[in-house]
Amino acid sequence: MDRGCSLHIAMFPWFAMGHLTPYLHLSNKLAKRGHKISFFIPKKTQTKLEQFNLYPNLITFFPLNVPHVDGLPFGAETTSDVSLALGPLIMTAMDQTQNQVELLLTQLNPNIVFFDFSFWLPKITQRLKIKSFQYFIVSPATVSYTTSPSRMCKGINLTEFDLMIPPKGYPISSFNLYSHEAKFLALKRNFEFGSGVLFYDRTYNGLSLTDAIGFKGCREIEGPYINYLEQEFGKPVFLSGPVLPEPPKSVLDEKWGSWLGGFKDGSIVYCALGSEWKLSEYQFHELLLGLELTGFPFLAILKPPIGFETIEDAFPDGFKERVKEKGIVHSGWIQQQLILEHPSVGCFVTHCGAGSLTEGLINNCQIVLMPHLDSDHIINARIMSRGLKVGVEVNKGEEDGLFTKESICEAVKVVMDDENETGLEVRTNHAKMRNLLLSHDFETSCVDGFCEKLQELVR
Secondary structure (H helix, E strand, O other): OOOOOOOEEEEEOOOOHHHHHHHHHHHHHHHOOOOEEEEEEEHHHHHHHHHHOOOOOOEEEEEEOOOOOOOOOOOOOOHHHOOHHHHHHHHHHHHOOHHHHHHHHHHHOOOEEEEOOOOOHHHHHHHHOOEEEEEEOOOHHHHHHHHOHHHHOOOOOOOHHHHOOOOOOOOOOOOOOOHHHHHHHHHHOOOEOOOOOEHHHHHHHHHHHOOEEEEOEOHHHHHHHHHHHHHHHOOOEEEOEOOOOOOOOOOOOHHHHHHHOOOOOOOEEEEEOOOOOOOOHHHHHHHHHHHHHHOOOEEEEOOOOOOOOOOHHHOOOOHHHHHHHHEEEEOOOOOHHHHHHOOOEEEEEEOOOHHHHHHHHOOOOEEEEOOOOOHHHHHHHHHHHHHOOOEEEOOOOOOOOOOOHHHHHHHHHHHHOOOOHHHHHHHHHHHHHHHHHHOOOHHHHHHHHHHHHHHHHHO
8 A cells, every 4th residue: 555545444442432432533633634434333322422523524433233231221332321340241242243343344344443352353354354453542551561471471360469560571660559459450350351251361362363553642651661562462563642632612611611710720629530430438528528628629520429329418517518619529521621721720630541641631730640440540640650750649548549638638739839849840740741742743743653554554
């Protein structure tokens, strides 16, 4: 294929909004360069993403009928339709779309197929003489730590003590996982994730069979982990660039714009812990009391804690009266991108999901890292706090992983204090990273380079 020739790319992401949406963001970047995209998506979920398709002339949705699996509510298609515990059954249902996917690929005959968890896809593409490309939403640092051949060759019986030590050759030799985090990783190695397949086996089998591997990111941040993975798997690893969110076409709701506008620049703490994290009542109380303890105005976007139907039912005694209009706790969807851009927001407390971290890095608000107990979130927090030093992590108990109101308050005050030595270092590093990510033509150059490597792959 000649350099510069347009590609036909099929996208088949995991049936979770946190994967479907980033795949569509990337599809927009590729379609902007003239590449044709065939996007495989659960039938009823299509309407949720159509508004984000910026190039409908080049990006075409192909709906899939998601089979019913015993144990799932009827009509469930994605993880947003079910509780966290039922996620593996969504994966089983996705595996059962294999015949539909093969038929579509046979009819469409794309040059290459992007996938993440469907480890069986490369066997289909090999038969059809189509290239496969395992594109991850999680960071290369996470995949390197958890799923490299050096790690996987040890089998599933690794202990928490084994997992506190990085695999052989890992770019950072001293990673310092907490004991409770290593225990979680050890348990996850025995976690069944759809169709009787263990979670890490599913990922590793895809990595072993795919023609090439891809991640969101840039070499300035991810370079050491990309080099490590190329050595470990003996195949090319491409970076798509940071895939920054497109500027929103909507404006901030008057309700939030009016409230945020009532405070001085850089004074508000915005806390958002993702769409799936439900805190215990105790941790919910500690978080709210910690935000109150900072003395700063705050906006917290949280799910009701475990055992509660509403946010207000779970408030600590007297909390609502004490914070009044200075603190708001909200449980619904919010325009996060626009909130983070608002000049009054000075601090972002995040669960360390990849999308939220990117949104935090490209804005002026300082970042407080409070990772959810998820392998990617844990590794992201360590990279951001100890590797890049662009944020401050909330201290937690070594064994139980619990934070306190004091540890929440301390982390927020560090990043909000212009005279604190650690806070100053973090602010300086964050500013440098923001300037890099937003510098003229930086992302354009990254995506252009990514497209060239894809074109070389399919020749």
